[in-house]
Amino acid sequence: MRSTLLSCVLFLTTTAIAQTPIATARTAALGTAVTVRGVITNGSELGGVRYIQDATGGLALFPGSGSVPGFNPTRGSDVTVTGTLKSYYGLLELDPISSFTVNSTSNPLPAPLEINPAQIGESNEAELVRLNGCQFTNGGATFTSNTWNFTSNGQSAVIFLRSGHPLIGTTIPAGPVDIIGITSQYSTATPPSGGYQVLPRDANDLLVSTMIAQTSAVVQTGILPDGFTLEWTTNIAGSSQVAYGITPALGNFTSSGGSSTVHAVPITGLQPATAYYARTFSVHDQDTAWSSLGLYSTASASPGTVKVHFNRPVDASVAIGTPASSLGNAIDDTVRAYIDRADLTVDYAVYNTTTSSIVSALNNARNRGVQVRVIAEGSNSNSALDGLNATIPVLLRTDGQGSGMHNKFIVIDAENGPAAHVLTGSTNCTNASFFVDANNLVVIQDQAMARCYRTEFEEMWGGAGPQPNTANSRFGSEKTDNTPHWFNVGGTLIESRFSPSDGTMDRIGMALSTADATIEFALFALTADELTLELIAAQANGVTVRGMLEEDDMSVSDLQALLNGNVDARPDGDPGSYLHHKYAIIDRAGPAALDPLVITGSHNWSYNAENLNDENTVFIHSAELADHFHQEWHARWTTAVGITETDADNGLSLWPNPVTTALNITWAMGDGPVECTVSDAAGRSVVHGTIAGSNVSLDLHALAPGTYFLMLQRADVRAVRRFVRR
Incomplete structure (x- = not known):
């Protein structure tokens, strides 16, 4: 016993001695393991990273791969932490975290160091600072996840807001403010140089002066x-x-x-x-x-219209109003018919074109004297474009970033009033998009919208002329927010957003947060954690959230996160084609006061769509369109769940849930044999067989921990329950 106690004393003494002042730790070589102690100055509002500060300096702490679990200290915690020094785009941090101890909580934070913008740099990196008398360049606009410029004392600097930051969706102060935040660095240069930024933590870090200031977006x-x-x-x-x-x-x-x-x-x-x-x-x-x-x-002189067409069967039996339009294999004819109507102009910005009949329609338009301009993504085959009339100019985006020019829109006769149309949605002009994959085509007859989309087209085109001006052409992050966003189309309110310039992801998140009753989604890709969290938050707030993800492109971790958040999410269940939609339906079944809304367009719910690609998205506030999309959604949902749903639960009960080894099952389907299937979160069948009786115990000891679905089925009756295996 004496030897053990002595060893403990020696260990504790050695650990205490090994603690290093942060300023000293910052001078050690990268890859060195150091132990520091200080007060945590932020919480989860900045994501997984924490900043620690003592009397000598500050340091970032990130629990990356190889870190001990559970590192999530709160603001004001006194923490002793050991980790390895690493440079993350110039920011010095400990990563991985090999050990930590929370010594106490709710301690006062260090007083912010008062500096001016020119003083932001390595000497105060990772420390709390305060900059007084700051003026934001975009005062009165709305914060999105981005960098935001401000000036103070004639000097400039930026703040940075990550996805999910508490300030997103709030109004940028239009008047002078004092900014408190943590200095950080993000530099892509080699070696890192510059890229310093201030990280405010919440609204309390923007101190508005007593002068008048705008407190909402316009x-x-x-x-x-x-x-x-x-x-x-x-x-x-x-x-x-x-x-x-x-x-x-x-x-x-x-x-x-x-x-x-x-x-x-x-x-x-x-x-x-x-x-x-x-x-x-x-x-x-x-x-x-x-x-x-x-x-x-302003609105157009003649009231416009909004229509949606689908290329897969819809379920009109669930319609509240009129049946939705399912064109099947005729959807390409519809696109071609609108091009055939063009009298003056066709501006064609489509990611990929392999359907020759569309190119024939463009050629016919050009032969009629119509001005035709084409933009496409250079990394795609765009094989049909080889057949274009030689007098039709084509501009390709070729920088190789993300999916590049991922737009799917056609603008027809923008200057011809009642003939002005925008065609958009999820559909590329390819045989797969038209005839195989599940897609939607939105047709908007409205001159104001057509002029808006033409402006976006000409930003990429480089001007208003018939030929592209590559010197002025802008793609991706070079584009600016240069279009109106709100339109009255024949009484239907439509919001328009382009990416990466317009903060589309934040607008999607804000739309999801307005849900009162239901959210239904069908997505080719969901890898944006902030939108996953919005769906989970809506479910937690009493909204019924259900949806499908394309199985071949699905992030299993995002699906698992949805399931863990009690969101009823499924793989699309159709291995023969892609679920290529990018839509969400909000409050379709509620009264008009709930503002039924559809989000659709080219924008996948992903990082690339938000930050790299050229994308277009529309938010359509329409009970009729929400009902039409629901009819499409329900048909896809039936495929995803494998059989037409019934409202009855057939008395199916599971316990215990979560389960460790044996899952008890009772149901009210009678005493005959019942088909039993257990599927994992990715939709794979892991247990399948026939059981009899109305009360059985299922041995699940061989299953890995995770979320599963149990389905019991007899003829056309089935019941499904989710359970968790510990």
Whole structure:
């Protein structure tokens, strides 16, 4: 016993001596194992990384591969931690974490070091800092996951917000603020150089001054052919005014009377289907709070329409209203028919084209004197484009980033009023997309939308001319947010977003967060953790969330995360084709007050779609379209679950759940034989057989830990339950 106690004392003493001041640890060579002690200055709002600080400096801590489990200290925890020094894009961190001890919690944090932007750097990396009198470049806009520029004392710097950050979706302060945050670095240079940024942790790190400031994003309402209304709020009462015009120079002013914190200014006398630049502002005494410059469109002169077509069978038996349109193998004829109607222009931006009949339609249009312009992704075969008329110019994106030019849209006769159309959705112009894979085609007849999509096309094209201007052409991250976002199409409200410039992923997340009753999804790819978390959060809040993922492209870990969050998610169950959709239906079955909504387009729910690819997405606020998409969704869901669902649960009960070895099962299907199947999270059958009786015990000792589905089936009756094997 004496020897054991002595060994413990020696061990503890050695450990205490081995602790190194953080400033000293930062000077050690990469790959060195060090032990430091300090106070944690952030929590999960910055993801898995934690920052630790003592009296000498700060250091990042990341529990990467090979780390001990359970490293999740809270802000204010006093922690002793051992790990290996590593450079992550210039940020010095301990990774992996080999051991840690939480000595105490709820300790006061170090006082932020007051600096100016020019002082952000290696000397204070990973430390809490404060920058006073900061002005954001995009004040009045909405925070998304991105870097955001600000100035202070004539110097510039950036903050960075990761996906899922608490500030996402909130308004960027339009007036001066003091910023508190942790300095960090992200540099892709070799060796790392620059790339310093400040990481605010939540809204409490943006300290608004006592001057007037806008406290909400500008919202466009009342969209009409001759005008619209802009609405916003401020922290204190002020005037309600708008500067606007058809160029960024603005030049026109209007206002509504009185002084208030809630502002609404109608702008009238405008031209239909026209985009206007505008900045809202409010004045209090000698202070003025401005919004950032925004683009807002009027409605088209003639009311537009929105239709959706599907290329796979739909289930009209679940329709609330009219049956959905299933074109089957005629969907290519529909695309061709719209091109055949073109009188003036066709702007064609489609990821891949291998169907020769579409190229024939483009050639016929050109032979009629129609201006035809084509953009495609250079890494694809685009084999049918070889048959294009030699006078039709083609621009290929060739930088090799992500999926490149992944758009799927065609703009027809943008300057021909009632003939103006946008064709979009998930469909490429390939034989597989048209005739094999599950896809949707959205047809929008509306000049305002057509002009918006033409603007996006011409940003990639490099100008408005008939030939591409490669010197001015912009793809991917080089593009800017240069289009209006809200449209009134014949009474249907549509939001339009392009990627990577418009914060599409955040808008999808915000749309999911508005769900009151149901979310139904059908996705080719789901690898964006922030959207997985939104689906799980909706389920936890009482929303019924169900959906399918394309099995061949599915992330098993994301499916498992959904299942662990009690989301009823399945592989699509159709190995002969791709589930190529990228849609979600929100609150389809609720009353109109619940704002039924469909999200669709080219944008997979992935990192590449958000950050690298050229993508287009529409958010359609329509009970009719939500019902049509639900009919398509239900037909795919029937395939995914393997048999038509019934409302009865047939008395199926499982216990214990979670289970270790033996799962007890009772049901009310009678005493005859019942087919029993256990499937894993990826949809693979792992147990299959026939059982009899109404109360049995199933031996599951051979199953690996995880989430499983038990299905009992007799003839056309079945019952399914989820269980967890520990």
